[in-house]
Amino acid sequence: MDSPTAATTPTVQADIARHKKYQRLIAAAHQAGPPPTAVAHPCDLSALEGAVDAARLGLIAPILVGPEARIRAVADQAGLDIGTLPIIDTPHSVASAQRAVELVREGKAEALMKGSLHTDELMGAVVKADTGLRTARRLSHCFVMDIPGHDDPLIITDAAVNIAPTLAEKVDIVQNAIDLALILGFGEVRVAILSAVETVNPKIPSTIEAAALCKMAERGQITGAILDGPLALDNAISPQAATIKHLTSPVAGHANVILVPDLEAGNMLAKSLTFLAGADAAGIVLGARVPIILTSRADSVPARLASCAVAALIARHRRTLSAKAVG
Incomplete structure (x- = not known):
């Protein structure tokens, strides 16, 4: 061949x-x-x-x-x-x-x-x-990012289809991304559920949803990955930042899937990586x-x-x- x-x-x-x-x-x-x-x-x-x-x-x-x-x-x-x-x-x-x-x-x-x-x-x-x-699964979009200086591909979801997903919709969005990571051979799939902070704050709805998604994963409602959140972007992908914040989960500092709070956050994150960090973004819609x-x-x-x-x-x-x- x-x-x-x-x-x-x-x-x-x-x-x-x-x-x-x-x-x-x-x-x-x-x-x-x-x-x-x-x-x-x-x-x-x-x-x-x-x-x-x-x-x-x-x-x-x-x-x-x-x-x-x-x-x-x-x-x-x-x-x-x-x-x-x-x-x-x-x-x-x-x-x-x-x-x-x-x-x-x-x-x-x-x-x-x-x-x-x-x-x-x-x-x-x-x-x-x-x-x-x-299908029965909600449609969602994944960017598979190739980021200079980052050893592995990084999946970001959803930055193109679901504008302001509900908690129930995020279950499908994250499961779609996990399934994709497994197909691509990621091995251990580590999902960081992104917010602005790494603590649960009732005034920030994305932190409440992150905590709920992690509990759903513990109960088998989301499968195939380790989930942690809420996590801020720095302590999701930087081991040094995670250590400084005293975060010791398998995901903190080592995430290979990022679940963003909404389309605006995801779109800005993906485009910032593309146009400021020289990354490339392969795009696929799943579901x-x-x-x-x-x-x-x-x-x-x-x-x-x-x-x-x-x-x-x-x-x-x-x-x-x-x-x-x-x-």
């Missing part, structure tokens, strides 16, 4: 090489095999190039869903070879989202990828009661029938590819579970 970077351009190879954590993800996904992926409305260079780069790496097998003439025009202008990729012609972005979701429901796609349409258009098709992709790859035009090449790699690993995990259920 070719190496993960064998079919990529020198620029893409160099970008991947600088991100060892993502490099490991991409290598693992390359071995998993590319899941058929419905790419909704890839009608600008960033969206189309991201799908083509991921296909070259063997991370996904794209099915391009959108106005065929526009897709081909973008490819021609940029010199992208899409000759072997299937294209399903649709008239506009809303139709592209609907048809991409239909491909999943028909069993023709194992993942869904956002193109150049608005996130609300894609997610609107996903959450439709009768024709969408919802639907298939993983949903959310990318942005501001994403780096490694982040876009890592998002596809995460989806490929989730798809392989689900195939394995389905095979075991049938067997």
Whole structure:
């Protein structure tokens, strides 16, 4: 089998090489095999190039869903070879989202990828009661962050879907993140439930919810991880800060999953790491029938590819579970 970077351009190879954590993800996904992926409305260079780069790496097998003439025009202008990729012609972005979701429901796609349409258009098709992709689990978003100087990937949730989640909704959000961490091979999953302080304060609702989530984990209502909270960001990820505050839990100073209080906090944390600390943020939506790859035009090449790699690993995990259920 070719190496993960064998079919990529020198620029893409160099970008991947600088991100060892993502490099490991991409290598693992390359071995998993590319899941058929419905790419909704890839009608600008960033969206189309991201799908083509991921296909070259063997991370996904794209099915391009959108106005065929526009897709081909973008490819021609940029010199992208899409000759072997299937294209399903649709008239506009809303139709592209609907048809991409239909491909999943028909069993023709194992993942869904956002193109150049608005996130609300894609997610609107996903959450439709009768024709969408919802499950019993609440939809939530995870950033898988590759942070310079930080030894392991860091998952941040939820910074893109749930605006002000309730305690009940946070149960699903944190369980989605734990399940993802286990699929990605984190080993021991250590969840820090973030607030501004590390003590329970009735005046700060996020500290009360953090304490409740930890008790729920103790009672088996949340599984697969060690939870601790409330924790402030410094003593969640810095061993030195945790020691100074006399925090001795397995999570304090060593968290690899961060549950934020709300979307605003999560979005600012992820973007601060990206634009001030040089981190990359792979994005995935969980809780639907298939993983949903959310990318942005501001994403780096490694982040876009890592998002596809995460989806490929989730798809392989689900195939394995389905095979075991049938067997």
